[in-house]
Amino acid sequence: MNKSSINSIYITLAKKIGEPKTELNYHNPYTFLVSVVLSAQATDKSVNNATRDLFKSVKTPKNMVALGERKLKGYIKTIGLYNSKAKNIINLSKILINDYKSKIPTEFKNLTNLPGVGNKTASVYQNEILNIPRIAVDTHVFRVSNRIGLAKTKTADQTQAVLEQITPKKWLKTAHHLLILHGRYTCKSQKPMCDQCMIIEHCLHFKNEKNKKNFSS
Ligand code: SF4
Missing domain, CATH: 1.10.340.30 (Hypothetical protein; domain 2)
Known part of the structure; x- marks a missing residue:
């Protein structure tokens, strides 16, 4: 995926999600x-x-x-x-x-x-x-990154290495939250809500599914 598409994915997700924060409650x-x-x-x-x-x-x-x-x-x-x-x-x-x-x-x-x-x-x-820009990879980040085409990896650690390499500096801090929230509420595991997805134009999975349908019809 080219730099412009990667940037566009984060811009679009950030517009939709706003300033993402952890959903875990804590005191210190x-x-x-x-x-x-x-x-x-x-x-x-x-x-x-x-x-x-x-x-x-x-x-x-x-x-x-x-x-x-x-x-x-x-x-x-x-x-x-x-x-x-x-x-x-x-x-x-x-x-x-x-x-x-x-x-x-x-x-x-x-x-x-x-x-x-x-x-x-x-x-x-x-x-x-610590405000250190790391892209932690949980099940949502792993699924979304590999579905969209940000990464093509087999393990969470490989996904993290790729994401931290290709993500523009300005998105490194928030990328983890943006991808988690997109995976949790839109790009769900069993039934991704592609009809409501704002990054559909960049999604490799969607393109592949569309091609499959065109091919079989
Ligand atoms: S188009 Fe569908 S599969 Fe692709 S990122 Fe959006 S919800 Fe996920």
């Missing part, structure tokens, strides 16, 4: 990191429902360790994979207390060394909290 960098860890394979809405009460009393790694794994599970049991997520959150909180004076490390490698923090979580954290 630590509670944001916990929310992102919880959001793996779960909706932001389900995470916000669970953290609404949790974050009333837990705002720091020390609060979390004092709460303990069993009680944490009670707060997050409506979220998928809550057993392993609770274990990871308690362990990462202990590491933050012992190794980082209860602060969150800023280096990507140090972030991804924390339990439950992979490339996507670390990228989301760096983008939102």
